[in-house]
Amino acid sequence: MDRAEWSFKSFRTFLILTFITFPILVTFTVRHQNSIFDLIQGFNAKNATTDALKQGGPKNNSVEDGKKNALSLSTTTNIANDKLLDGLLVSSFDEASCSSRYQSYLYRRASLHKPSKHLISKLRNYEHVHRSCGPSTKSYNKIMRKGANFSINETSRECKYLVWTSANGLGNRMITLVAAFLYAILTDRVLLVRYGADMIGLFCEPFPDSSWLLPKNSPCWEDLKHLETHESLLMKNKVNNSQDELLPPFLALNLTHIHVGHTNLFHCDRSQDLLQKIPVLILWSNQYFVPSLFMISLFRQDLSKMFPDKDTVFHHLGRYLFHPSNEAWKLIQKSYEAHLAKENERIGLQIRVFNIHHPPHQTIFNEIIACTLQNKLLPELDMLNSSATSPLKKQTSKAVLVVSLYSEYGEKLRTMYQANTTVTGDLIRVYQPSHEEHQNSNDDMHNIKAWTEIYLLSLCNALVTSPRSTFGYVAHSLGGLKPWILQGVYGKAIPDPLQGVYGKAIPDPPCQRAKYMEPCFQYPPEYDCRANKTIDFPSIFNHIKHCDDVSSGLRLVNDYH
Numbered sequence: 001m002d003r004a005e006w007s008f009k010s011f012r013t014f015l016i017l018t019f020i021t022f023p024i025l026v027t028f029t030v031r032h033q034n035s036i037f038d039l040i041q042g043f044n045a046k047n048a049t050t051d052a053l054k055q056g057g058p059k060n061n062s063v064e065d066g067k068k069n070a071l072s073l074s075t076t077t078n079i080a081n082d083k084l085l086d087g088l089l090v091s092s093f094d095e096a097s098c099s100s101r102y103q104s105y106l107y108r109r110a111s112l113h114k115p116s117k118h119l120i121s122k123l124r125n126y127e128h129v130h131r132s133c134g135p136s137t138k139s140y141n142k143i144m145r146k147g148a149n150f151s152i153n154e155t156s157r158e159c160k161y162l163v164w165t166s167a168n169g170l171g172n173r174m175i176t177l178v179a180a181f182l183y184a185i186l187t188d189r190v191l192l193v194r195y196g197a198d199m200i201g202l203f204c205e206p207f208p209d210s211s212w213l214l215p216k217n218s219p220c221w222e223d224l225k226h227l228e229t230h231e232s233l234l235m236k237n238k239v240n241n242s243q244d245e246l247l248p249p250f251l252a253l254n255l256t257h258i259h260v261g262h263t264n265l266f267h268c269d270r271s272q273d274l275l276q277k278i279p280v281l282i283l284w285s286n287q288y289f290v291p292s293l294f295m296i297s298l299f300r301q302d303l304s305k306m307f308p309d310k311d312t313v314f315h316h317l318g319r320y321l322f323h324p325s326n327e328a329w330k331l332i333q334k335s336y337e338a339h340l341a342k343e344n345e346r347i348g349l350q351i352r353v354f355n356i357h358h359p360p361h362q363t364i365f366n367e368i369i370a371c372t373l374q375n376k377l378l379p380e381l382d383m384l385n386s387s388a389t390s391p392l393k394k395q396t397s398k399a400v401l402v403v404s405l406y407s408e409y410g411e412k413l414r415t416m417y418q419a420n421t422t423v424t425g426d427l428i429r430v431y432q433p434s435h436e437e438h439q440n441s442n443d444d445m446h447n448i449k450a451w452t453e454i455y456l457l458s459l460c461n462a463l464v465t466s467p468r469s470t471f472g473y474v475a476h477s478l479g480g481l482k483p484w485i486l487q488g489v490y491g492k493a494i495p496d497p498l499q500g501v502y503g504k505a506i507p508d509p510p511c512q513r514a515k516y517m518e519p520c521f522q523y524p525p526e527y528d529c530r531a532n533k534t535i536d537f538p539s540i541f542n543h544i545k546h547c548d549d550v551s552s553g554l555r556l557v558n559d560y561h
């Protein structure tokens with residue numbers, strides 16, 4: 001065999017081998033994408049271990065005793081696991097840019113709820129999509145910069161966007177952000193947030209190597225009121241059975257509380273068929289519309305795999321998304337270490353008053369006291385002063401975190417426990433971080449205080465919250481807590497023969513323990529898309545029930561109960 005013939009044969013063998021191995025390699029890579037993400041994740045976790053060791057663990061005075069001991073004994077793998085919240089987070093962020101991301105585990109007890117492998121792989125996949133399509137990428141510039149002049153035929157099929165816009169207070173904004181994020185994950189859209197200045201200082205960037213902030217030069221930044229809404233498009237589509245060419249590239253998705261009943265068709269399968277063809281959706285919402293996503297058959301299987309425990313959606317996605325900015329984190333750490341860390345137990349009271357005239361503050365205060373005493377969250381006062389003299393009683397200390405716009409609540413409770421001893425001998429310290437008196441909008445410091453207080457509440461061992469308050473929903477869901485919900489604070493008329501409708505009477509029982517952690521979808525749809533009539537959704541879905549605090553609202557529950 002001469003040299004030329006040998007070279008030819010070798011080349012032919014090489015080609016044959018390439019033809020055989022290449023498809024195998026491609027199939028393997030596609031099938032094992034998630035495992036590859038897992039491998040990378042494992043590698044990241046190892047790096048995190050080293051980081052934790054370098055830091056020398058938590059500061060002694062900032063964590064509960066039990067947590068401290070557990071930490072000193074735990075293996076490095078456990079530290080990495082705790083730090084990355086059982087795989088929810090990746091370690092590729094610069095720690096200095098967002099201290100809270102890797103320090104939260106020192107303050108909040110490890111969650112009893114582990115994220116599923118499927119959820120973790122969906123998050124890694126989402127991060128990949130966001131990195132490839134986010135601001136400054138080629139696709140982003142192509143689709144988002146051209147604005148409404150963009151023709152649907154030009155759409156790259158790969159990148160689609162969901163732009164979140166802010167409405168109402170911080171609690172409402174955070175519940176809608178989680179709902180929007182879940183919708184983005186399910187539909188392979190990139191979530192971008194259109195913040196006002198009042199939200200810039202609150203959170204760290206949640207996604208690695210990219211930003212979730214909608215750049216200001218984007219066409220979506222301008223007034224979007226002229227955009228067609230999904231409702232009108234769906235109606236048109238129903239009438240015309242319209243073709244793709246009629247679809248706009250940008251569409252307003254209006255899921256605010258006023259769009260309920262028959263006009264809200266978002267949860268219908270056919271709406272999703274249409275919406276998935278629109279490159280850019282601009283979301284307007286103040287509602288936790290996650291239960292709607294569980295009604296859509298297209299998403300149901302994926303959602304069940306992501307959340308085998310359905311009442312953990314906000315708990316996992318909220319802890320994934322919301323990391324306090326360094327400014328907010330300093331305030332949280334300072335408050336926690338000065339007022340809450342040293343006590344044996346932390347009880348959070350969230351008192352949201354929607355109408356300052358009815359019922360009177362004193363009635364609400366009486367209700368809170370009745371609730372905390374009946375449920376043994378706080379001890380009774382010792383009117384006979386018997387416990388103070390008993391040296392045998394083991395005293396525990398409890399910190400009561402009072403969170404309210406009004407100073408009366410913290411002051412009254414502090415005076416009550418300062419002026420009296422308790423029957424158990426427990427020491428009660430009351431701390432109210434702020435009393436803003438009014439709900440403000442467009443004020444960044446006001447929002448930072450609100451975020452700090454939501455976060456501090458989420459670090460408590462037990463919570464009493466106000467009904468209908470999204471502020472309270474976020475606190476208890478982040479903390480993985482089932483709160484005691486006050487019964488009568490929100491404008492519920494309690495007949496009182498002596499005082500009129502809103503008098504001194506308090507409801508009996510004054511509060512009830514929530515059965516589930518998920519926030520309530522307060523204004524859910526009522527329309528059954530298939531039967532074309534109104535329906536009570538809990539009658540057809542066993543993982544959806546009415547809320548503890550809003551009887552017409554809907555929330556997710558674990559369907560194995």
Ligand code: GDP
Nearest residue numbers: 169170171172403404405439449450469470471
């Ligand atoms: P919701 O109205 O109770 O559902 O909760 P939101 O968070 O959506 O709106 C209430 C807004 O009022 C918050 O975002 C804060 O700006 C303000 N606010 C209400 N209660 C408190 C409180 O206890 N502390 C602080 N700092 N702000 C509060």
